[in-house]
Amino acid sequence: MTTSSPVSDRASDVEKSAIKKVAVRLVPFVALMFFINYLDRTAIGFAAPNGMNDDLALSAAQFGFASGVFFIGYILLEVPSNLALHRFGARRWLARIMVSWGIVALLFTWVQNFEQLVVLRFLLGVAEAGFFPGAILFLSLWVPSKHRSKILALFYLAQPLTTVIGAPLAALLIQQDGTFLGLEGWRFMFLGVSLPAIVVGIIAWFYLKDRPADATWLTEEERVWLTSALASEKAATEKANDNKHVGIRSAFTSGRVWMLSFIYFGFIYGLYALAFFLPTIIEGFQELYGTEFDVFQKGLITAVPYIPAAIALHFWARDASRRGLRTWHIVIPAVAGAVSIPLALYAGSPVLTIAVIAITAMAIFSALPNFWTLPTQFLTGAAAAAGIALINTVGNLAGFSAPYLTGALFDWTGGYEIPMFVVGGFMALSAVLMVILARRGRVNVTRPGVGGSVTAPEVPAP
Numbered sequence: 001m002t003t004s005s006p007v008s009d010r011a012s013d014v015e016k017s018a019i020k021k022v023a024v025r026l027v028p029f030v031a032l033m034f035f036i037n038y039l040d041r042t043a044i045g046f047a048a049p050n051g052m053n054d055d056l057a058l059s060a061a062q063f064g065f066a067s068g069v070f071f072i073g074y075i076l077l078e079v080p081s082n083l084a085l086h087r088f089g090a091r092r093w094l095a096r097i098m099v100s101w102g103i104v105a106l107l108f109t110w111v112q113n114f115e116q117l118v119v120l121r122f123l124l125g126v127a128e129a130g131f132f133p134g135a136i137l138f139l140s141l142w143v144p145s146k147h148r149s150k151i152l153a154l155f156y157l158a159q160p161l162t163t164v165i166g167a168p169l170a171a172l173l174i175q176q177d178g179t180f181l182g183l184e185g186w187r188f189m190f191l192g193v194s195l196p197a198i199v200v201g202i203i204a205w206f207y208l209k210d211r212p213a214d215a216t217w218l219t220e221e222e223r224v225w226l227t228s229a230l231a232s233e234k235a236a237t238e239k240a241n242d243n244k245h246v247g248i249r250s251a252f253t254s255g256r257v258w259m260l261s262f263i264y265f266g267f268i269y270g271l272y273a274l275a276f277f278l279p280t281i282i283e284g285f286q287e288l289y290g291t292e293f294d295v296f297q298k299g300l301i302t303a304v305p306y307i308p309a310a311i312a313l314h315f316w317a318r319d320a321s322r323r324g325l326r327t328w329h330i331v332i333p334a335v336a337g338a339v340s341i342p343l344a345l346y347a348g349s350p351v352l353t354i355a356v357i358a359i360t361a362m363a364i365f366s367a368l369p370n371f372w373t374l375p376t377q378f379l380t381g382a383a384a385a386a387g388i389a390l391i392n393t394v395g396n397l398a399g400f401s402a403p404y405l406t407g408a409l410f411d412w413t414g415g416y417e418i419p420m421f422v423v424g425g426f427m428a429l430s431a432v433l434m435v436i437l438a439r440r441g442r443v444n445v446t447r448p449g450v451g452g453s454v455t456a457p458e459v460p461a462p
Contacts, residue, residue, distance in 0.1 A: 018212075018222035019147050025217055026142060027151060029207060030135050031158040033098060036197050037131055038159060039166040040105045041070065042275050043193050044121070046170040046302075047108075047186035049283035050295060051177075055184065056113055064407025066117045068272075068400035073125030075396050081130025090138040094131065095205040101127035102197030108190040109183065133392075142212060144229045157313065160365050163275075163306040169193075171299025185295070257387040259437050260374060261394035263330075266430030267371065268398040270337050271364050273406050273423045278302055278357065281416065285350045304354050309361035316366035327438040329370045334431035337363035338424040345420055363427075398426075 044052070048063050058066070085093040104120060104127045111117050135155070143151050173192040177185035209215050212226035282301050285291050293301065320329045340359040347353040375388050402423070409419040 014219075014221045014225050018218060018226050019143060019151075021218060021222065022142050022226075023151060023154065025215075026139065026208070027154050029204070030139060031155050033094070033200060033204065034132070034135060034155065034158045035162045035166070036098070036193070036200060037101070037128060038162040039170070039193050040101060040124070040197060041128065042163075042166075043105070043108075043170060043190060045275060045279050046167065046174065046299070047189060049280045049298075050174045050189075051184050051186045055186075056111070056117060058114055058117075060407035060410040061404070062114050062407070064403040064405070064410075066114065066121050067403035067407075069118055070121045070125040070128075071396050071399040073122045074129050074399075075125075075393055077126050077129035078133070078393070078396075081134070085130060085134045085137070089210045090134060090141065091208040091210045092205065094134050094138060094208070095201050097128065097131045097134065098197050098201030098204060101131075102194050102199075102201060103127075105190065105194035105197060108194070109187045138208075141210075141230070142226070144226075144233055156369060157310055160306040160310040160313065160361070164303045164310065166193075167279075167302035167306075168296060168299040171296040171302075174295045174299075252387075252390060254387060256437065257375070257390055259433055260371075261391045263430045263433045263437070264371060264391050264395040265398045266334065266426040266428075266433075267337075267364055267367055268395040269402045269426040270341060270360065270423050272399045272402040273419070274305075274341070274357070274360060274364070278305075281344075281353075281357075282350075285353070289350055291350055301350070301354060305358035305361040308358050309365040312362035313365040313369060317369045320370050325370055325373055327434065330367050330434050331431045333363040333367035334427050334434065336360075337367075338428035338431065341427070342417070342420040342424045345417055 044063075044067055048058070052058070053063055081093075081097070088096075101124055104124045107120055108117075111120060139151055139155060170189050170193065173189035174185035176188050177183075180188055180191075183191065212218060212223050212230070215223060218226070279298065279302050282293075282298050285293065316329065316333070320326070337360050340356050340363065344353050344356040344360070347356050375391060405422065406416075406419040409422065410416055413419075
């Protein structure tokens, strides 16, 4: 019979207590920061069908370009921003990023034409650059690797839940047309979603701490345990990464890295086509089906697909953790998204259309956490950092191309049929490439008992 000693029991209690305090004290606040971040990033999608496109005389292609140009600034500044984060500290830099994008987002309240909109969207990308990977890094610096998946899973759920809460909130703000300084509803919405970024950014400067050793809300034992556990992991990682230059070069020349980059591109193409154009598609229900919805009802409808998406993300990742990651954990969502997104155009009713779009959202969000377990199967140390950065960069290119091509194809064809089939085609390509990668044995997707490592991404998403 095996018994544990009082010392080991005490160590276990300290570990559990420390991780619980981190989960309660830090994760909700950082998730709130991400909530505001994603809402400010996608607010243009709510403004477009509620007066902005008409007031600024935007074509679908112009709206798509303005939506997507955000990612150009984001991509250009992401690496420099992360380097600055290391230099100045995560707490200061995350707070600076948040206040900066809040100020830029506030300026959207007074945008007057397409050119100004494009400039502000580009600057918003510059201001937000580095936030998501910085947030991931910040949380990773607070918990040892064996607890990291659970902490990051809680944080990652904020993305679909942002739309669940944010869409009705944006709609409520848009309904306040002319009630404040005579601002149109869509302008008041930009004002309303930008101010929290500035306020929370200032609070973050004082609320967050860079490391466990500075946390007065931990006991002395908890601080010592977290500090020593993280220091041991850092030492082990540094010891394993002697040849950094070769590792970085090998990552950029790896066929597997490029294959994963194209797989990720397909998923992100679907994600942002959905995020930016779903409100516009819902606006079109009135003409297609003769229905009438007020702005708040449209916001609620926009939120509906993301509720099952959040649930599916959780349970699909749990299944992959229990069984071991399998090829179909990524391929099935890709195929489901590829088929469902164009089918939504032929559903025949608003209810059925939203149900089909919900399947698309469930597919995309179910695949992403499991996808991010693949690069670290064959990349370590600096090679992993470089390879993951490349995959993420290619995915963010989809953030630019998806809204722009969707809008341009709509202008060319006069409908969303061709644009949505293109979205489905990219997601189908992701499924095909994943099967090819697995059959060639280039990634291991059949390991049982991966110990929960598939419940959250260890790296930044779009």
